[in-house]
Amino acid sequence: MNNEEPPRRSLSVRARLLSVTGLAVVASLLVWHGQVADFLGFDSPGDKAPVIGGAGAPDTRLPRADGDVPSTPVSTPAVTPKPKPTKPPKKKPKPTKSPSTSDNGAxxxxxxxxxxxxxxxxxxxxxxxxxxxxxxxxxxxxxxxxxxxxxxxxxxxxxxxxxxxxxxxxxxxxxxxxxxxxxxxxxxxxxxxxxxxxxxxxxxxxxxxxxxxxxxxxxxxxxxxxxxxxxxxxx
Ligand SMILES: [Zn+2]
Structure with missing residues (x-):
């Protein structure tokens, strides 16, 4: 029972040390990568994203949105033809006025x-x-x-x-x-x-x-x- 405990402690300590050193290595690599990237002039992914978004998708999507808006006015002209049938009855009384010439004595x-x-x-x-x-x-x-x-x-x-x-x-x-x-x-x-x-x-x-x-x-x-x-x- 006593023999079994020390190895566990030593393993846990080693694991902790490895994890700490691993993190340090990863951190150092990240820092180094960032410095190299800045030195070489690479843009960070954060900077590239807004450029791509502003150039591509928004321009194409806005016109489509505008094109969809006119589609609703198209429905209104379909409503206007309904009042047109009311106009023909107004033309009917006109021809009835011509026979009055005999009364006027022309x-x-x-x-x-x-x-x-x-x-x-x-x-x-x-x-x-x-x-x-x-x-x-x-x-x-x-x-x-x-x-x-x-x-x-x-x-x-x-x-x-x-x-x-x-x-x-x-x-x-x-x-x-x-x-x-x-x-x-x-x-x-x-x-x-x-x-x-x-x-x-x-x-x-x-x-x-x-x-x-x-x-x-x-x-x-x-x-x-x-x-x-x-x-x-x-x-
Ligand atoms: Zn005369």
Whole structure:
């Protein structure tokens, strides 16, 4: 029993000595290695790590992160197409406004459109007879809208200086035979002269002294026309 103990002590002491010397050797080697490394200019692993990290991974990862961010806005445009279907219904009411022209009285003034049946039928017969006689009759102004007549009167008031003077040439809409479709202005002057001389055969007469172009259906076809009036009266 006594013999066994000393060897254990000696071994433990030797082990301790070896461990201490081993640590000293390792420490000295580490110090020496560090000095050699500094002398040779090697960078320590701690210095290299930040350089590698800053140059490589962060640059490539940041753009990818930015690229992922736009992916979320892409989802928002998909939501916008939904309000678009609400726009087509707004286009539907537009075409319904066009038929209102008949109420406004937009007539083809240089035709028989809108004329009374009596004046129209008589005028067509007269124009056919004039053509056969070598004369030219054209409709300069037939049926007018009330708005057009008002506009003509406003222009005449400016031209002649007063309402009283203007109505001798352009009657107010409520008095105008053009607005009623019962008057026609003929052009050119030679054609109007032909109608003045021959219109009675078709019941068409010149009405005013100051308007050689203005005609109305004032008599029975074949009968003499009534005496002319000096100018139009708003009454
Ligand atoms: Zn007229």
């Amino acid at each position: 007539y083809d003034e240089e035709s028989t459109e809108g004329m009374s049946p009596k004046l129209r039928s008589r005028l067509l017969k007269a124009m056919a007879a004039a053509k056969a006689d070598g004369a030219t009759l054209r409709i300069n102004s037939g049926r007018r809208s009330a708005a057009k007549q008002r506009r003509l009167l406003d222009e005449a008031i400016v031209k002649y200086g007063s309402y009283k003077a203007a109505v001798r040439w352009v009657l107010p809409p409520e008095f105008s035979e053009h607005v009623k479709g019962r008057a026609v202005d003929i052009t050119p002057a030679a054609g109007a002269k032909w109608l003045e001389l021959n219109g009675y055969r078709y019941g068409i007469c010149r009405r005013y002294d100051n308007e050689p172009w203005h005609f109305e259906a004032l008599t029975t076809p074949g009968r003499k026309c009534p005496p002319r009036e000096p100018y139009a009266l708003a009454e």
